[in-house]
Amino acid sequence: MAKLTSETLHGLVKGSAVAALSLGLAAGAAFAQSGDRIVSGERYIPTIWVDPDGCEHWVMDDGVEGYMSPHVSRQGIPVCREANLCGVVNTDQHFATDSARIHASARDRLAQFFRDTQAISYTIVGHTDSRASDEYNMDLSLRRANSVAAVAASTGAQIADVRGYGERMPKASNNTAGGMAQNRRVEILCWR
Structure with a gap:
């Protein structure tokens, strides 16, 4: 046999x-x-x-x-969904300095964004500039990402992951005020 x-x-x-x-x-x-x-x-x-x-x-x-996906590669590895950057929250407009509490008007706009986007799930990623210590920035970026995720969850959105990278993934140079402003952000990745 x-x-x-x-x-x-x-x-x-x-x-x-x-x-x-x-x-x-x-x-x-x-x-x-x-x-x-x-x-x-x-x-x-x-x-x-x-x-x-x-x-x-x-x-x-x-x-x-x-x-759950019935799609596999030729090697038998599951083919998963792809994520794209579907939103960037400018933390200067949504949070007070050194705070993870979202302004009320910004909360309403974020909730509407999550209701309109209708992705399968979201990954929320927080970033900061380099002005404080690495430990502080890691904590602040994660707290801000969790605040955005809480707004998403309040609309019924599915959250796949929440991450905080602090100053470790800058979008621009931290040597200018404009660059630091670009680095203070929360990115929303949509899984489709």
């Missing part, structure tokens, strides 16, 4: 949604063995989520995880 290998199995179901599901189950089993799983106490919570790379996942109540 011939030995059934993963390559043979993949060849039998290649090109169909069953291939993606079986590959997702295998990947999910490996993922679950790594200890990175959704658990509440000793019970798995069935859920669906989009990871920061745009891949849609599901997990069943028995802990089996898989990819």
